[in-house]
Amino acid sequence: MLSLEEAQTRILAQVETLGSESVPLSAAAGRYLLVPPAAQADLPGFDNSAMDGYAVRSEDLKSARSDSPVTLQIIGKIAAGQSPEQLILSAGACCRVFTGSMLPNGADAVLMQEDTRPGKLETVECFDSTRPLEHIRLKGEDVRKGALLLSPGERLSAGKLSLGASAGIVTLKCGRQP
Helix, strand or coil, X not given: CCCHHXXXXXXXXXXXXXXXXXXXXXXCCCCEEEECCECXXXXXXXXXXXXXXXXXXXXXXCCCECCECEXXXXXXXXXXXXXXXXXXXXXXXXXXXXXXXXXXXXXXXXXXXXXXEECCCCEEEECCCCCCCXXXXXXXXXXXXXXXXXXXXXXXXXXXXXXXXXXXXXXXXXXXXX
16 A cells, blocks of 8 residues: 555656746736746845934944934935935934935934934934944845745745845746646
């Protein structure tokens, strides 16, 4: 008598596959992936803020404390989706940023808005120090260009297709449907 596993193995060895086809990402929901796609872009695509606050030079805030704030000059504001448009942070300057905002040149950290208070004449009082790269999501931190994104045999869900779309995937090699 055959074991269940041996019977399944013998049966599956006799089944012919239907081959593969390239499927547009928009039509691939519920399909099964045959060839894992490579990311066409880094995710995120640029260094950006991990929270709402101020893009700063960490060096400027070394002495910032709750009882002795450091005041910085606000030189601009960058909303998520906007380009910094040649903003460059010099000593004593900062830029208002939001979660997902690109960072201006010269910024090496983000100070959370909870650690600040508006000052006079486009300034902000900073009540905490920062370390380089604090509250920054680096370009390619989640996915590097060229990395394989999914595994063969995976059923393509909305989440997996969203990952593919954000990494620049346009078509997927899927198993043919009967």
